[in-house]
Amino acid sequence: GAGVSQSPSNKVTEKGKDVELRCDPISGHTALYWYRQSLGQGLEFLIYFQGNSAPDKSGLPSDRFSAERTGGSVSTLTIQRTQQEDSAVYLCASSLVGGRAPDTQYFGPGTRLTVL
Amino acid sequence: AQSVTQLGSHVSVSEGALVLLRCNYSSSVPPYLFWYVQYPNQGLQLLLKYTTGATLVKGINGFEAEFKKSETSFHLTKPSAHMSDAAEYFCAVTGGGNKLTFGTGTQLKVEL
Numbered sequence: 001g002a003g004v005s006q007s008p009s010n011k012v013t014e015k016g017k018d019v020e021l022r023c024d025p026i027s028g029h030t031a032l033y034w035y036r037q038s039l040g041q042g043l044e045f046l047i048y049f050q051g052n053s054a055p056d057k058s059g060l061p062s063d064r065f066s067a068e069r070t071g072g073s074v075s076t077l078t079i080q081r082t083q084q085e086d087s088a089v090y091l092c093a094s095s096l097v098g099g100r101a102p103d104t105q106y107f108g109p110g111t112r113l114t115v116l
Numbered sequence: 117a118q119s120v121t122q123l124g125s126h127v128s129v130s131e132g133a134l135v136l137l138r139c140n141y142s143s144s145v146p147p148y149l150f151w152y153v154q155y156p157n158q159g160l161q162l163l164l165k166y167t168t169g170a171t172l173v174k175g176i177n178g179f180e181a182e183f184k185k186s187e188t189s190f191h192l193t194k195p196s197a198h199m200s201d202a203a204e205y206f207c208a209v210t211g212g213g214n215k216l217t218f219g220t221g222t223q224l225k226v227e228l
Contacts, residue, residue, distance in 0.1 A: 004159070031214060043206060043218035056215065091159060095214065102148040102167060102210050107159035 002026065004108035006092050012114045013082055021077045021111045025094030032075050033095075033105060034067060038088035046090075049075065082115045089113070118143045118209045122219035130227050135194040137222045139181075139207030142188065149190040150208040150216065151181055160206065166190065177201070202226045 005024045013019050025032050034046040045059040049069045060066070064082075069075040079086055089110040095103035123138040141147055148167050152160040164175025171183040181192045190207060204223050208216040 033214070033216075035216075042220045043208075043216075045215045045217070048214060050214070059215070093160075102150075102165070102214065104162050104165065105214070105216065107152075107161070109157070109159045 004092055004094050004106055006090075006108040006111050008111060009109065010112045010114075012116065014116050015084060016081055018078065018080045019082055019113065021079075021090050021113070023075045023077070023092030023094075023108060025073065025075070025092070026106055029094035029096050029106075030072065031095040031097065031103065031105075032069055033093040034075070034077050035091045035093065036061075036088045037091055037110070041088075043091075046077070079113075082113075084115050087113055087115045118147065118211050118217045120207050120209050120217055120219035122205075122207050122222050124222055125220065126223045126225065128225040128227060129197045131199055132196050135179075135192070135197045135201065135224065137192040137205050137207075137224065139190045139192065139219060140188050141190060141207070141209045143209055143211055145211040147209045147211060149181075149183060150210075151175065151179070151190075151192050152206045152208060152218075154204045154206065154221075156203075163192070163205075197224075197226045199226050199228075 007022045030051045032049045047067045048056040064080045067077045091110045093105040093107045095105045119142045121140045150165045151163040164173045166173045166183045174180045179194045204221045207219040
């Protein structure tokens with residue numbers, strides 16, 4: 001079946017602009033995650049959605065970052081007033097259940113964001 | 117809180133030789149441990165995971181890892197390296213929730 005998809009695959013933007021990154025999880029997966037992969041920081045957790053529960057935003061690096069998940073499916077990660085340090089690959093993952101049991105997270109190919 | 121240390125950011129082996137990628141973890145609760153592989157310009161793919169039960173875990177592509185609580189380790193091994201194994205490997209831990217904490221990764225190079 002279809003895996004996790006992300007769009008765009010690449011995004012180049014100018015410093016100060018807002019960007020939106022999209023994630024389509026695997027159909028039926030109730031949990032959705034965003035991670036960031038950068039040269040300086042490695043792979044970092046950003047935010048986690050599970051069903052209708054309030055998202056875990058503990059990994060968002062600043063209030064310029066926000067995410068939403070509409071209808072329990074597609075998610076959008078928004079970065080406002082982008083800075084050069086936001087340049088990274090943004091990875092989305094989904095899992096079937098979410099909760100205390102560690103379900104396998106399936107990752108998308110990522111969106112490479114470059115801020116000039 | 118959890119953390120992961122991967123010793124060796126780059127490992128080089130000959131084709132057919134043993135692959136050993138090291139991972140040590142720190143966790144204040146019983147850990148769940150994962151190894152992921154990332155091929156160039158692709159997302160992460162799960163190789164194997166340890167949750168509970170048998171401490172020797174077998175994964176895809178001939179890889180396996182052993183959970184050693186006394187050594188707080190979860191090293192990844194493969195008896196015989198293949199050229200197609202060249203990739204970056206990430207060890208990750210979670211304490212029961214679903215936020216993965218990743219190591220910094222080990223780039224595996226396989227030489228003829």
